[in-house]
Amino acid sequence: MLAIFKREIQSFFTSPIAYLVIGLFLTLNGLFLWVFKGKFNIFDYGFADLSNFFLLAPWVFLFLIPAITMKSFSEESKLGTLELLFIKPISVSETVLGKFLGTLTLGIIALLPTIIYVYAVSQLGTTEGNLDSGPVMGSYFGTVLLMSCYTSIGIFASTLSDNQIVAFIAGVILCFILFYGFEGISTLLTDGQTSLIIKSLGMKQHFESISLGVLDTRDLLYFISVTAFFLFLTLLQLKNMNR
Amino acid sequence: MKKFFVSIGIALAVLLAINILADLVYARFDLTENRRFTLSNQAKTIAAEFEKPVIIDVLLDGNLPPEFAKLKKETDQLLEEFASENNNIKFNFVNPLEDASQTESVMAELQGLGLRPAQITVEENGKMSREIVFPWALVNHDNKTVKVPLLKNKLGATSEERVNNSVQQLEYAFTDALAKINIKEKKQIAVIKGNGELDDIYLADFLTSIREYYNIGAITLDSVVTNPQKTLDQLKGYDLAIIAKPTEAFTDEEKYVMDQYIVNGGKSVWLIDQVNMELDSLLNKQGNAIALPSNLNLTDFFFRYGVRLNADLVNDMYFTQIVLASGEGNDSQYNPVPWYYHPMVFSKNDHPIVNNLEAVRFQFANSIDTLANPYEKEILLSSSPLSRIEGTPKQIDLNIINTPPVKEEYNNGNKPLAVLISGKFSSAFKNRLKPLKLIGTKEIGEENHMLVISDGDLIKNQIKNGRPLELGYDKWTNNYYGNKEFLLNSINYLLDDNGLINIRNKKVTIPILDSKKITEQKTKWQLLNIGLPVALTLLFGFVFNYYRKRKYGQ
Numbered sequence: 001m002l003a004i005f006k007r008e009i010q011s012f013f014t015s016p017i018a019y020l021v022i023g024l025f026l027t028l029n030g031l032f033l034w035v036f037k038g039k040f041n042i043f044d045y046g047f048a049d050l051s052n053f054f055l056l057a058p059w060v061f062l063f064l065i066p067a068i069t070m071k072s073f074s075e076e077s078k079l080g081t082l083e084l085l086f087i088k089p090i091s092v093s094e095t096v097l098g099k100f101l102g103t104l105t106l107g108i109i110a111l112l113p114t115i116i117y118v119y120a121v122s123q124l125g126t127t128e129g130n131l132d133s134g135p136v137m138g139s140y141f142g143t144v145l146l147m148s149c150y151t152s153i154g155i156f157a158s159t160l161s162d163n164q165i166v167a168f169i170a171g172v173i174l175c176f177i178l179f180y181g182f183e184g185i186s187t188l189l190t191d192g193q194t195s196l197i198i199k200s201l202g203m204k205q206h207f208e209s210i211s212l213g214v215l216d217t218r219d220l221l222y223f224i225s226v227t228a229f230f231l232f233l234t235l236l237q238l239k240n241m242n243r
Numbered sequence: 244m245k246k247f248f249v250s251i252g253i254a255l256a257v258l259l260a261i262n263i264l265a266d267l268v269y270a271r272f273d274l275t276e277n278r279r280f281t282l283s284n285q286a287k288t289i290a291a292e293f294e295k296p297v298i299i300d301v302l303l304d305g306n307l308p309p310e311f312a313k314l315k316k317e318t319d320q321l322l323e324e325f326a327s328e329n330n331n332i333k334f335n336f337v338n339p340l341e342d343a344s345q346t347e348s349v350m351a352e353l354q355g356l357g358l359r360p361a362q363i364t365v366e367e368n369g370k371m372s373r374e375i376v377f378p379w380a381l382v383n384h385d386n387k388t389v390k391v392p393l394l395k396n397k398l399g400a401t402s403e404e405r406v407n408n409s410v411q412q413l414e415y416a417f418t419d420a421l422a423k424i425n426i427k428e429k430k431q432i433a434v435i436k437g438n439g440e441l442d443d444i445y446l447a448d449f450l451t452s453i454r455e456y457y458n459i460g461a462i463t464l465d466s467v468v469t470n471p472q473k474t475l476d477q478l479k480g481y482d483l484a485i486i487a488k489p490t491e492a493f494t495d496e497e498k499y500v501m502d503q504y505i506v507n508g509g510k511s512v513w514l515i516d517q518v519n520m521e522l523d524s525l526l527n528k529q530g531n532a533i534a535l536p537s538n539l540n541l542t543d544f545f546f547r548y549g550v551r552l553n554a555d556l557v558n559d560m561y562f563t564q565i566v567l568a569s570g571e572g573n574d575s576q577y578n579p580v581p582w583y584y585h586p587m588v589f590s591k592n593d594h595p596i597v598n599n600l601e602a603v604r605f606q607f608a609n610s611i612d613t614l615a616n617p618y619e620k621e622i623l624l625s626s627s628p629l630s631r632i633e634g635t636p637k638q639i640d641l642n643i644i645n646t647p648p649v650k651e652e653y654n655n656g657n658k659p660l661a662v663l664i665s666g667k668f669s670s671a672f673k674n675r676l677k678p679l680k681l682i683g684t685k686e687i688g689e690e691n692h693m694l695v696i697s698d699g700d701l702i703k704n705q706i707k708n709g710r711p712l713e714l715g716y717d718k719w720t721n722n723y724y725g726n727k728e729f730l731l732n733s734i735n736y737l738l739d740d741n742g743l744i745n746i747r748n749k750k751v752t753i754p755i756l757d758s759k760k761i762t763e764q765k766t767k768w769q770l771l772n773i774g775l776p777v778a779l780t781l782l783f784g785f786v787f788n789y790y791r792k793r794k795y796g797q
Contacts, residue, residue: 222265
């Protein structure tokens with residue numbers, strides 16, 4: 001597993017893809033939060049917190065993560081190297097896990113430089129350093145959990161087709177459904193109780209709850225179980241393909 | 244293939260099972276600095292005090308629209324925390340409109356109890372229908388019931404915003420209700436009449452707000468002429484007296500009765516206008532009026548207690564706005580304009596009464612001088628450093644809004660506007676000829692407080708369509724000021740109910756960006772926030788590849 005993980009990381013950072021993805025993520029965020037006028041602009045927003053960033057980040061990652069994961073299995077499937085996977089000394093599950101952790105690490109590396117935003121906002125507050133660290137830590141933690149869900153979904157999507165574009169679009173759609181889809185459906189219902197239940201199936205609600213600065217075991221378990229579920233589906237799909 | 248789908252089915256079932264189980268046993272950890280999502284210590288103390296059962300009925304159940312389902316969920320979570328503090332606290336959710344055949348009568352009954360329903364328009368298949376929800380809870384304890392409003396109304400807010408605001412103040416609403424219901428013996432408050440004080444309708448909002456904590460009665464000082472002894476005896480039955488904006492002079496006899504009430508331990512809140520001036524007086528053709536000192540014959544009285552209310556007006560650079568109409572008929576426009584005679588006063592947070600208080604609005608306030616005498620005088624509110632006083636008589640003209648103020652003239656600020664006097668009060672009539680013979684008089688009393696505020700309008704609520712609006716709300720500019728909270732805190736403090744002040748003071752302070760820094764350093768932070776992360780990434784890539792080349796290069 002460690003070998004796969006290392007190989008993933010190395011192949012990312014030797015190709016321009018990683019820099020494009022990270023650079024795109026940072027530039028998009030930077031422009032929306034600090035330059036462009038609009039609902040995400042922190043200067044116009046006026047409060048010393050980073051909620052705008054964490055409002056934006058899930059949507060940016062919604063496209064970026066499937067873009068990173070789209071090649072993970074579809075490329076191998078196309079090149080025919082997938083067969084090798086089953087005769088290699090490492091097990092299939094270790095390969096999946098290695099690829100998953102590799103992509104997640106890439107995502108975390110993209111997220112790291114945004115700590116400068118935290119510094120900026122805390123410096124710009126009326127009382128310097130008056131930023132409440134609870135919601136910030138919660139939001140970063142929530143973002144990592146969200147990325148792990150996106151990553152496992154993206155990897156699963158890449159097993160569905162040997163066409164990378166198809167894998168990418170499938171990944172985006174699946175991520176979208178899980179992030180926002182349920183909430184969207186819930187707005188169509190008039191019965192509040194059912195609507196709340198439907199809403200709680202989606203990632204957005206759990207992410208927002210952690211972002212407030214409250215760590216709830218229910219939210220943690222939700223993200224972990226969804227990640228595990230899609231990793232299991234990936235495994236199932238790979239084994240199914242081998243047959 | 245079949246096995247494949249069976250496996251997926253099992254995995255899905257496991258996924259659901261884990262999450263359902265997680266819902267049964269869970270823990271929450273509050274990471275926020277001010278413990279926003281944890282019960283405050285005040286709330287815990289108040290909840291722990293109950294030795295007999297407290298039953299909380301929440302009228303939110305049944306088929307609720309989504310926002311209200313959220314309100315219900317949050318209420319449930321909060322009440323669970325209260326219940327875990329004290330086993331005597333029990334709660335349940337009921338749907339008052341469950342029986343469709345009795346909807347009308349139940350609604351009439353609930354409204355009769357003073358529970359206002361919330362109406363929500365729901366759109367379904369293009370048809371709009373109205374739903375009625377009663378967002379209230381009833382706290383029952385010891386044959387008493389206190390109503391708790393779950394929904395906090397804010398003008399112009401969508402129902403979703405309304406619910407979000409409400410969720411934030413749920414803890415306060417319930418703590419306040421628990422504190423109210425546990426008051427064993429209500430203290431008595433007298434509203435003094437007979438000297439041209441404000442009409443009841445202008446005091447209505449404040450008096451309604453304190454009614455649940457205190458009993459209120461009116462005392463007319465006019466009866467001093469016929470039966471002073473009876474008036475004093477009646478007055479002594481009250482713990483606190485409010486004198487709200489008298490406009491007629493006090494006779495020596497009336498002063499003596501008030502003085503004896505105070506020396507005998509009665510607390511008092513004096514809201515005094517020393518200068519006759521109203522905004523309404525300016526709304527004539529000329530747009531001006533003359534501010535004249537009013538004679539209330541209280542100067543010597545306050546002098547003995549250690550303050551002097553000056554016959555002047557405070558002109559403050561920290562002002563509140565008024566709205567003026569320009570143009571005529573259909574062309575009229577309503578514009579908010581600065582009005583320097585209505586100071587916006589911020590608290591200095593050094594006293595429990597004014598701790599964490601929102602800005603208070605004064606209207607044509609006078610300055611107060613504190614005089615040297617043995618009593619302790621604490622200045623609760625004062626005008627801003629950028630303010631000045633203007634002597635009277637003086638012509639006040641609406642046109643001053645067109646001339647920008649000269650900043651250099653505002654060099655006489657920090658004038659006291661509300662002063663709390665404490666000490667063992669001795670009679671203002673000590674060593675003097677008494678205007679009346681009364682029984683039960685004292686020359687020196689016990690430790691006591693009195694509060695002198697140099698603006699009668701501080702307690703005055705506005706009126707719309709003949710109904711009183713909330714105190715501190717300005718219907719013209721749609722702004723809220725902290726007047727009500729200031730007076731509530733004052734009365735709680737004077738009557739020694741510090742617990743009530745403390746629960747009101749738990750506020751979520753929201754950190755705000757410094758607009759001055761933003762204008763000065765905007766470009767710097769823009770460059771830094773975009774440039775640095777990208778530069779870091781490139782540097783990382785460079786170092787990574789350099790090492791890799793060195794490692795595998797040879």
